[in-house]
Amino acid sequence: MDRPKPNARKRLLANKLRRLREDAGLTQVEAGEPMRFNKNKMSRIELGHLPDYNGFLALLDRYGVIVSDYDDWVRQYDRAWEKGWWHAYGLNDQGYIALEADADEVREYQLGFVPGLLQTEAGMRAAFADARDPLSGRRLENEIAVRLRRQARLTEDPPLEYHAIIDESVLRRPDLLPDDQCAQLEQIIKRAELPNVTVQVVPINHGIHSGRNGSFIILSYPRLREPDIAYIEHGFGSLQFEKAKDVHTARLAFRHLADLAYDEPDSIRLIRQVITET
Structure with a gap:
C-alpha cells in the first residue's frame, strides 16, 4: 500500500x-x-x-x-x-483543504459554481444541499465552518493571493432566491475589492472555448519553494496533477481563459448588470 x-x-x-x-x-x-x-x-x-x-x-x-x-x-x-486546523473537522492531510492551506496563491477557473472562496453562507448551503451526497445536520455545519475558515485567508496576514475566472453562466443561474442571489453577486464584488483578489468573467458570447471542458485549480507555493499543483474535482472524486508537463498545460489554459475573459473592471460591471436583472 x-x-x-x-x-x-x-x-x-x-x-x-x-x-x-x-x-x-x-x-x-x-x-x-x-x-x-x-x-x-x-x-x-x-x-x-x-x-x-x-x-x-x-x-x-x-x-x-x-x-x-x-x-x-x-x-x-x-x-x-x-495537525492542521481542518483535523478538528474530521479532515485529514490528503484532501484539497491541506493543499490550499499551504498555498500562497490559488488560481481557479469555475464553469459550474460560484467558487467556494467567494460564496455567501446561503450559497454554501445551496451547493452542499445539491451535492451528489447531500449534506445535512452536523456534517453540513462542519462543511460550512470549514469553508468560512478557508475564506478567512483572503483577509489574514499574509493574505492568500486569489485569482478567480468565472463563466458568465454561473452568475445567471437561478440557484438561489432572488435576494440571496443578489447578495451572492455583491459578495463577489466585495471580495474583488481586496488587493489580493482578482475576479474575471468569461462572457457567454465567446461561445465554445477550452474552458467548456471543465473547472480546475492551480495552487502555488513560492514560500515553501514547492512546485505548483493542478487540481480537478469531478462528479466521482478528484484528481491531483504534479508532473511539470501537466501543470504547465493547466497554467497555459488559465492564461488563455484570462485573455478570453473581461478584465476586472468590465467583469465587475457585468456582475452589477446581472444584479439589476435579477
Missing part, C-alpha cells in the same frame, strides 16, 4: 535536509550509515517521511549543524508535525 503523501511543511523540511546532506558532500548511504538508515529509508526521509525526533537530531549532527542552531531546526520539525 502506498504511504500517504506528507504535507507541504514536511516536504519543505525534507528538502532542507537533502540540501544539508549535499552541502556536506555525503551520499544517502553515507549519511544514513551511523544511524543504520539504509538508502531506502534516507530516500523516504528526503521525500518528507521524517524520522523520529532522535533520528532527526542525529541527521543534523551528521550534517555538521552546530548545537546552537538546533532550536530553529527543532521549531521547523515540530511545526511539520502539527
Whole structure:
C-alpha cells in the first residue's frame, strides 16, 4: 500500500535536509550509515517521511549543524508535525483543504459554481444541499465552518493571493432566491475589492472555448519553494496533477481563459448588470 503523501511543511523540511546532506558532500548511504538508515529509508526521509525526533537530531549532527542552531531546526520539525486546523473537522492531510492551506496563491477557473472562496453562507448551503451526497445536520455545519475558515485567508496576514475566472453562466443561474442571489453577486464584488483578489468573467458570447471542458485549480507555493499543483474535482472524486508537463498545460489554459475573459473592471460591471436583472 502506498504511504500517504506528507504535507507541504514536511516536504519543505525534507528538502532542507537533502540540501544539508549535499552541502556536506555525503551520499544517502553515507549519511544514513551511523544511524543504520539504509538508502531506502534516507530516500523516504528526503521525500518528507521524517524520522523520529532522535533520528532527526542525529541527521543534523551528521550534517555538521552546530548545537546552537538546533532550536530553529527543532521549531521547523515540530511545526511539520502539527495537525492542521481542518483535523478538528474530521479532515485529514490528503484532501484539497491541506493543499490550499499551504498555498500562497490559488488560481481557479469555475464553469459550474460560484467558487467556494467567494460564496455567501446561503450559497454554501445551496451547493452542499445539491451535492451528489447531500449534506445535512452536523456534517453540513462542519462543511460550512470549514469553508468560512478557508475564506478567512483572503483577509489574514499574509493574505492568500486569489485569482478567480468565472463563466458568465454561473452568475445567471437561478440557484438561489432572488435576494440571496443578489447578495451572492455583491459578495463577489466585495471580495474583488481586496488587493489580493482578482475576479474575471468569461462572457457567454465567446461561445465554445477550452474552458467548456471543465473547472480546475492551480495552487502555488513560492514560500515553501514547492512546485505548483493542478487540481480537478469531478462528479466521482478528484484528481491531483504534479508532473511539470501537466501543470504547465493547466497554467497555459488559465492564461488563455484570462485573455478570453473581461478584465476586472468590465467583469465587475457585468456582475452589477446581472444584479439589476435579477
